[in-house]
Amino acid sequence: MNVLEKKEQAKKLYEDRKVKLAVLGLVLAWISALSLVIFQNFNVRVTEMIGGHFAETLLFTYILSLVVLGICELFGGILMIIFNTVRGIPLAEYPRIWRVKASRVVLASAFLGGPVATACSIVGISFCGSTYGNCIIGLTPVVTAILGTIFLKEKTGVRVFVGIFITVVGVVIASIAPPEGVSNFYLGLLITAAAPIGYAIEAVLSTKAIDISDPLIVCPLYRMIGGGCMELCCALIICTVTGHAGWIGEIFTLIFSDKVILLFLLLAMVFLTIQYNEIYVAYSYCGATRGSAILFSSPIWSIPIGLVMDRMGILSFSVTLMGIIGAAVLVVGIFVVLAKPSELFNLRDVS
Template sequence: MNESVKARLDKKNLKYVKYGIAWAVTAGLTYGVGPTFQTFAMGEQPFASLALMSLMLIPMIMAAMQDGIAAILVFLKNAQAGKHREYLRIAKTKPGRFIMLAAFFGGPLALGSYMAAVTLCGPVYSLIFTAMLPAFGALASRLFLKEHINGRAWIGIGLAVAGAITVGWIPPSGEAYPHFYLGVLFALVCAIGWALEMVVATAGMDFVDPEIAIGFRFVISGLLSFLAIPIVSGLGLVSWGYFFESISSLSAVWMIGAALFAGGSYYFYYRAGNAAGAARSMAINPIMTISATVLGVIIFGATLKINFFIGLVVLLIGCVLVVGKPSELISLRDIEGKPSELIPIKDAE
């Protein structure tokens, strides 16, 4: 390749990678806002009463509701840009099937588990333990996407996870959360689901516009979560009645807020994965614990302790180590030295 052409290509790719890092930070901070709305939703009727009927009824209703509302919001944005026709088109392609698989991992598996964790161990702890996401994601990215992760990045991932845990760690009250450790287990399942989602989605986005991918993802994940409600809740088809009852409630109003921030977060998150790689995007994601904790202080009156400031410093150091020099990320997902490029859908069928 001509040196001047290669230099221009590297400059263009470097700019894209820097955008990817900024998108990852924005996605993390935005997602940390959602638990506040989810917490308010669980305290309203009919969620407060329905929670007594089945452990997984409310988590699955919330998962279906949040992703369903987010699907509508993202669809409207894509329709405004004239991209809504691509939904059916990518459904017939192999990359589209990757996005469908990612939707399963991120929707009924991860989000359903996350909502259960919020119920069992609280919103802040749920985010803290899902901060294990970078560790699972880095391993999966290395195995399936062949992303190069150097020693410094591994140290950064470890620090990011440790910092995120330290930020919000306050010994829980046994009376407040009697099934705390079951909630932790659900949070870890969520982290694994989110890690697999980003890896699979990143593979699909090599051939699909990220904005279309996230819109299609929400449609599929919302639908799958809705279909899973009778099965996972153990209540059968009657559980759909509770779902439709909830749509016109105050709980649903709070879930609209959660969906708004979730949709925005995923919009930036998928773009970040496509631009800067899945592993690094997931490593920056624990920043969500910062916004979640700060909102907990402002809205719920939580008190910041020394662990918050220590964890914040460790988390930020970890993120810096993971990101490293943006110029080093250009070859993050190179195949045989050639930068990956977006390929039109018609060429990927």
């Protein structure tokens, strides 16, 4: 075998490896999308079980969402650090990352991703249902594209605006009529609308920090443990200011006195941790564009997952035909916004 043939063989092996990693990345992103929906459903179920012991007010629902999310992120972050330690990342890396000032931007962005985006999405989904809430959350790539054009001076072509139009049409179709048994449908949609805005601003703020630091170290340190602490602090501050400081203790008492609530909370934490881990690894394997396209296809996956959980008696779920059509249209729009179909599935060009 001559030198030229050896170079061609090495090139083919390298390209084959890139394809395999890209395929693995797409699979991990899909697992992340499924985990996101399952986490949401278990989180909503926990808040419903605890909320049944209190007067149903919007303020309490938000406080409860902050507390439950804070617990999931805080202990999920610890679980991620344990996972990282097992796979060979020493604990000394976390103090080193803390000393990198630019990485702390993720801590600031976690406020928008946690108390604003995720907490509001959980409250909204509890009112309007999983599929409809995820349709609103699915607007995140659209809002990110708009903010990227304005603040990051990213180039936006006709294709992106066509995709934005398609996603908006999908949301409108899905939101025409509420499903049976869902209360405060339009209020839920309105509250969930804070999620794509918060997630998009978080993405813009944290991009630079993620570029200079290992995301699987930054994520548990800032986004999860830091975010979880912020959510619990926000809940305590709001309760104190509004004269409901006793709520926090009562919520914790209910959580640790009911084995079913504790089990569902543990499952929510596990699936949240999987969602964080899988999507960051997916981004490194198949790229952020492809990974995001799969992750924000969650409106489609919320339908079969919701039906299964409804059949198991875990969480009630219903969806209209217009909701299914709207979710499908929205996912098509997301793919158009994020990439040309030829770019999205041309795995040999993975960077």
